[in-house]
Amino acid sequence: MPELALCDAPPRRELLRLLRASAAGLWPAQRVIAEDVLGAEAKIDWVALEPGGRACVVLVGEQGEDLELVARALAQRAWLGPRLRDWLQIAPRIGLRPEAGVRALLLCPAFRSEALAAASALGPDVLSLASYRCVRDAAGVSVLVEPIRGASGAAEAIEAHPPEPFRTGLSDLDLGLTPDERREFERLASPGGVSG
Amino acid sequence: MPRNLGDVVDYFLPRAGAAPPARRARSSDGPPRPAGDRPAALPIVALPVGERDVVRAAFAWNLAVEVSRLGACATLLAPADAASAPLWPESGPGPVGTEVVMTEAGDLPELGRAALDLAVSRAAECEAGGLVLVRVPPAWLAGGSDSRALLRWVLLFTAGEPREMLEAYALAKAVFARHPEARVGITIHGARRIADAEQAFHRLADVALRHLGRSFVSYGLLVDDLHVYRGIVARRPIGLEHPQSRAARALRDVARLLLEDAGRWPVA
Numbered sequence: 001m002p003e004l005a006l007c008d009a010p011p012r013r014e015l016l017r018l019l020r021a022s023a024a025g026l027w028p029a030q031r032v033i034a035e036d037v038l039g040a041e042a043k044i045d046w047v048a049l050e051p052g053g054r055a056c057v058v059l060v061g062e063q064g065e066d067l068e069l070v071a072r073a074l075a076q077r078a079w080l081g082p083r084l085r086d087w088l089q090i091a092p093r094i095g096l097r098p099e100a101g102v103r104a105l106l107l108c109p110a111f112r113s114e115a116l117a118a119a120s121a122l123g124p125d126v127l128s129l130a131s132y133r134c135v136r137d138a139a140g141v142s143v144l145v146e147p148i149r150g151a152s153g154a155a156e157a158i159e160a161h162p163p164e165p166f167r168t169g170l171s172d173l174d175l176g177l178t179p180d181e182r183r184e185f186e187r188l189a190s191p192g193g194v195s196g
Numbered sequence: 197m198p199r200n201l202g203d204v205v206d207y208f209l210p211r212a213g214a215a216p217p218a219r220r221a222r223s224s225d226g227p228p229r230p231a232g233d234r235p236a237a238l239p240i241v242a243l244p245v246g247e248r249d250v251v252r253a254a255f256a257w258n259l260a261v262e263v264s265r266l267g268a269c270a271t272l273l274a275p276a277d278a279a280s281a282p283l284w285p286e287s288g289p290g291p292v293g294t295e296v297v298m299t300e301a302g303d304l305p306e307l308g309r310a311a312l313d314l315a316v317s318r319a320a321e322c323e324a325g326g327l328v329l330v331r332v333p334p335a336w337l338a339g340g341s342d343s344r345a346l347l348r349w350v351l352l353f354t355a356g357e358p359r360e361m362l363e364a365y366a367l368a369k370a371v372f373a374r375h376p377e378a379r380v381g382i383t384i385h386g387a388r389r390i391a392d393a394e395q396a397f398h399r400l401a402d403v404a405l406r407h408l409g410r411s412f413v414s415y416g417l418l419v420d421d422l423h424v425y426r427g428i429v430a431r432r433p434i435g436l437e438h439p440q441s442r443a444a445r446a447l448r449d450v451a452r453l454l455l456e457d458a459g460r461w462p463v464a
Contacts, residue, residue, distance in 0.1 A: 166359070
């Protein structure tokens with residue numbers, strides 16, 4: 001088994017640094033143009049610029065903050081939209097296109113069904129979700145970010161919540177299985193699988 | 197090699213007459229054993245059970261009681277960590293002479309030494325033979341330490357759900373990584389029909405054969421019926437409280453299979 005274990009999130013500043021690095025790997029076309037921006041009554045963790053010139057508000061929440069985060073994301077998106085032209089004046093060559101609009105990306109350890117349903121109803125051009133988990137290995141703490149895809153609430157709910165730990169107390173990360181080995185059992189669990 | 201699960205007929209067939217009387221574990225009327233064939237140590241069976249795994253802990257303890265009821269000695273050894281303390285009965289002799297021993301072992305080698313000490317001392321006391329069942333914290337299997345003595349014979353409890361089978365497979369893989377010659381047994385619990393348990397066992401065995409090049413030994417099936425949960429809550433062994441229940445009879449079958457193999461393959 002790998003020496004890798006789930007762990008608590010590091011202090012927020014470090015968590016944000018790790019998440020930004022992870023997001024850069026997942027969405028390499030995004031470019032961070034502002035960090036720790038005071039927006040509507042609260043701070044925006046960072047604002048990224050997407051290839052088409054669209055701004056993306058990124059908010060990071062902790063366990064249980066997902067529903068609050070959805071409301072805050074809509075508020076921050078509404079706050080930033082009218083200010084994009086001001087930002088463009090300050091940095092005309094940044095590539096920002098105010099007419100492309102603003103979307104929000106939320107990062108949270110897990111999302112409940114209400115948050116998933118809200119995101120699904122709003123669509124990915126308004127709100128996207130990604131879950132994260134902190135893991136510790138010999139090199140220290142790192143974060144695993146997993147975008148939540150699709151629009152079906154039930155299916156997303158299953159993906160968004162980290163799987164229940166096993167009866168042994170071990171987590172998926174502890175098992176040390178290869179993708180091929182995992183697939184053997186996932187096939188049994190799938191609706192079209194051979195589980196009988 | 198897979199065993200025919202059909203031999204655990206107790207699961208389905210009603211048993212006529214009264215329950216077999218409870219016997220003292222250290223009596224001489226246990227399973228047949230050639231005269232003068234007393235082993236230097238009782239066989240050790242490692243049971244990976246998590247610190248909050250109430251159901252598997254209950255299976256382990258009830259299995260030990262059933263071993264005792266079959267006339268053999270049964271000792272259950274478990275690390276004395278505070279988190280798992282509520283899972284086990286008090287240390288010392290319990291029902292039908294079944295003994296619970298807590299150890300301060302903090303890792304797999306220490307647990308292995310404690311198990312071996314116990315296996316040697318109990319072998320000297322038990323004419324009828326028996327087993328030392330050892331609760332192994334699953335997380336300890338991840339360590340790279342030498343634990344071959346403890347992992348020669350391992351019994352895994354798993355339900356037939358894919359996620360539980362995945363977990364059992366991973367535990368078996370960890371065991372084989374530390375002891376390539378280990379005998380890994382599987383007992384399926386929660387099955388409603390023998391066919392379901394057979395199917396689950398064969399799927400698990402098939403994956404192990406293809407990916408690990410190893411096979412499992414079948415140790416029957418256990419029933420998650422109401423008596424199991426009542427027994428857990430009441431901390432009373434199912435075999436004594438409800439000896440005619442399907443759960444008790446299935447447990448007895450598993451205990452019998454273990455004792456048969458203990459005589460067939462001395463492992464300690």
